[in-house]
Amino acid sequence: MLAFAVLCGGAGALVSAGEVDSVPACPPPAPAPDLSPAAVAAAADHGLLWRIEKDGRSSWLYGTMHLGRAEWVLPGPRVMRALTRSDTLALELDLRDPATVAVLSAPADPALRERLLTPERQRRLARQAALACLPEGALATVRPILQATTLAMLAARSSGLYGDFGSEVFFSAFAHARGKPVVALESAAAQLRMLAGESEAEEGELVDQALEELESGRAAALAGELADAWARSDWARLDSYTRWCECARTPAERRVLRRLLDERNPGLAEGIARLHASGQRVFGAVGALHMIGPKGLPALMAARGFRVTPVVPATGPVDAARR
Numbered sequence: 191m192l193a194f195a196v197l198c199g200g201a202g203a204l205v206s207a208g209e210v211d212s213v214p215a216c217p218p219p220a221p222a223p224d225l226s227p228a229a230v231a232a233a234a235d236h237g238l239l240w241r242i243e244k245d246g247r248s249s250w251l252y253g254t255m256h257l258g259r260a261e262w263v264l265p266g267p268r269v270m271r272a273l274t275r276s277d278t279l280a281l282e283l284d285l286r287d288p289a290t291v292a293v294l295s296a297p298a299d300p301a302l303r304e305r306l307l308t309p310e311r312q313r314r315l316a317r318q319a320a321l322a323c324l325p326e327g328a329l330a331t332v333r334p335i336l337q338a339t340t341l342a343m344l345a346a347r348s349s350g351l352y353g354d355f356g357s358e359v360f361f362s363a364f365a366h367a368r369g370k371p372v373v374a375l376e377s378a379a380a381q382l383r384m385l386a387g388e389s390e391a392e393e394g395e396l397v398d399q400a401l402e403e404l405e406s407g408r409a410a411a412l413a414g415e416l417a418d419a420w421a422r423s424d425w426a427r428l429d430s431y432t433r434w435c436e437c438a439r440t441p442a443e444r445r446v447l448r449r450l451l452d453e454r455n456p457g458l459a460e461g462i463a464r465l466h467a468s469g470q471r472v473f474g475a476v477g478a479l480h481m482i483g484p485k486g487l488p489a490l491m492a493a494r495g496f497r498v499t500p501v502v503p504a505t506g507p508v509d510a511a512r513r
Contacts, residue, residue: 235266253478
């Protein structure tokens with residue numbers, strides 16, 4: 191479950207891969223990506239891309255990964271063409287926005303931390319932080335669920351995945367450098383509420399589940415499997431995620447998935463549709479698993495009268511919205 195939240199569904203890490211202590215036992219820091227003209231020319235398309243058309247204008251939906259490998263940093267030709275032709279970049283959150291970063295990094299209520307962080311949870315979180323080579327106390331003041339999410343992102347380094355190379359990092363930098371407006375489709379506060387659950391008890395359960403995934407190695411393994419399917423633009427594998435992720439086995443797990451995906455998708459779709467209706471050509475880039483199933487964004491945009499056409503993979507489902 192946490193692998194999904196990290197790669198496709200929620201807020202980013204509070205500590206980047208480059209901020210860990212450098213000791214031999216630590217995962218290596220993020221490698222420098224090749225940004226040479228030759229690398230740009232050779233870049234391949236990854237992920238999922240649709241063109242959506244209405245009122246004589248085209249916009250695009252792109253399914254992202256919040257973590258990636260160095261060789262995935264540069265978009266391929268079809269993704270880059272869509273991004274360049276757009277007027278506005280729409281993301282779940284713009285992590286270059288200081289206000290967003292302030293919300294996600296703000297100290298949690300000490301009383302909340304005291305209630306949630308039992309001695310056993312504190313011990314287990316501290317052990318995972320040590321394994322991630324974080325300085326002692328680096329995450330101590332932030333909300334427990336964000337501690338767990340950050341640790342899951344750092345654990346994915348064992349699969350070669352780094353937050354530095356998530357899709358949104360390049361898109362946001364590209365848009366800001368060219369003066370292209372960047373619009374957040376959600377607020378940091380709303381994402382934090384979504385991640386934390388509906389009660390303190392649920393947040394504690396989610397932290398425990400995250401720790402189990404981290405301690406077993408399942409979080410990193412699932413992150414690698416999911417990211418590699420995204421890199422291959424493997425629609426069938428991504429679309430069947432809930433059948434192989436072992437994250438929808440119980441009513442509680444299915445409820446969390448609904449909150450992370452189905453309940454957020456209408457707001458994401460409405461934000462993109464509203465920008466398009468204002469006359470903008472929008473490049474809407476959100477987590478890839480927001481695209482799957484009958485309640486995914488392609489289906490919701492079709493229900494709003496858009497013509498939805500797959501671009502990457504071009505031979506994928508003719509129209510996910512028809513299911």
